[in-house]
Amino acid sequence: MTTDKPAFKVEGLDLYYGKTHALKNINIDIPERSITAIIGPSGCGKSTFLKCLDRMNDLIPGTRVEGTVNFKGKNIYDKDVDVVELRKNIGMVFQKPNPFPMSVYDNVAYGPRIHGIKDRAKLDITVETSLRQAALWDELKDRLHDSAMSLSGGQQQRLCIARCLAVEPEVILMDEPCSALDPIATSKIEDLMQKLKDRYTIIIVTHNMQQAARVSEKTAFFLMGELIEYCDTKKIFEAPKDKRTEDYITGRFG
Numbered sequence: 001m002t003t004d005k006p007a008f009k010v011e012g013l014d015l016y017y018g019k020t021h022a023l024k025n026i027n028i029d030i031p032e033r034s035i036t037a038i039i040g041p042s043g044c045g046k047s048t049f050l051k052c053l054d055r056m057n058d059l060i061p062g063t064r065v066e067g068t069v070n071f072k073g074k075n076i077y078d079k080d081v082d083v084v085e086l087r088k089n090i091g092m093v094f095q096k097p098n099p100f101p102m103s104v105y106d107n108v109a110y111g112p113r114i115h116g117i118k119d120r121a122k123l124d125i126t127v128e129t130s131l132r133q134a135a136l137w138d139e140l141k142d143r144l145h146d147s148a149m150s151l152s153g154g155q156q157q158r159l160c161i162a163r164c165l166a167v168e169p170e171v172i173l174m175d176e177p178c179s180a181l182d183p184i185a186t187s188k189i190e191d192l193m194q195k196l197k198d199r200y201t202i203i204i205v206t207h208n209m210q211q212a213a214r215v216s217e218k219t220a221f222f223l224m225g226e227l228i229e230y231c232d233t234k235k236i237f238e239a240p241k242d243k244r245t246e247d248y249i250t251g252r253f254g
């Protein structure tokens with residue numbers, strides 16, 4: 001259920017890759033338990049913004065971040081933040097499905113095992129629950145010990161979502177999760193997102209405007225590192241306030 005409480009409160013966020021100023025003074029409140037879409041032309045900073053939310057940019061040398069990203073009332077860039085714990089709370093699904101080269105079961109059990117769960121019965125429950133939540137249990141319950149690499153692309157992507165859910169995150173970041181999938185697999189992921197949004201905060205980067213319009217409650221339009229417009233998805237697609245947003249969503253550029 002959508003609440004007005006922000007999951008993330010981002011204030012004055014700037015990000016530099018060396019001399020490249022990739023994000024410029026971003027201010028945005030992202031509501032919890034709903035779907036927020038990030039749209040904009042290639043290179044506008046969508047992925048960079050997503051990575052700021054779980055500090056994935058820490059891994060890129062020469063990156064500098066200014067401003068604050070409050071998650072559950074705490075700035076995740078504070079020195080005392082445990083990044084491992086943070087990333088346990090914030091799962092990420094990438095453009096290309098990236099299951100580990102191991103069985104379906106071991107993919108889903110991977111995160112819980114890393115976090116110290118060894119008990120087989122507990123792991124069995126987590127694997128089943130996560131696969132059910134990802135709408136994969138019925139398809140895969142007899143293939144738990146098959147290699148994840150033998151699944152279709154769409155199943156692999158839902159498995160990656162199940163792997164994410166297994167560590168009970170609060171947030172799922174999705175970076176163009178359907179761009180490598182056909183329309184049927186895409187629609188399964190979109191259905192799944194609708195099921196998950198009551199329990200999770202989902203933020204999706206997408207190049208597909210129809211997808212943003214179909215799945216999200218709020219949409220943010222980025223252009224050249226700036227957040228140009230952010231409001232209810234319906235409003236942004238029906239009556240954008242900024243001419244640049246209108247040009248983008250009507251296909252006049254990008």
Ligand SMILES: Nc1ncnc2c1ncn2[C@@H]1O[C@H](COP(=O)(O)OP(=O)(O)OP(=O)(O)O)[C@@H](O)[C@H]1O
Pocket residue numbers: 017020022040041042043044045046047048049060
């Ligand atoms: N690791 C990096 N090092 C240096 N510059 C980078 C790095 N990653 C991204 N950039 C630059 O930062 C800007 C924003 O890139 P980003 O990948 O966030 O855009 P995007 O909107 O997600 O693009 P796309 O839709 O093509 O994936 C671009 O100018 C890009 O060249």
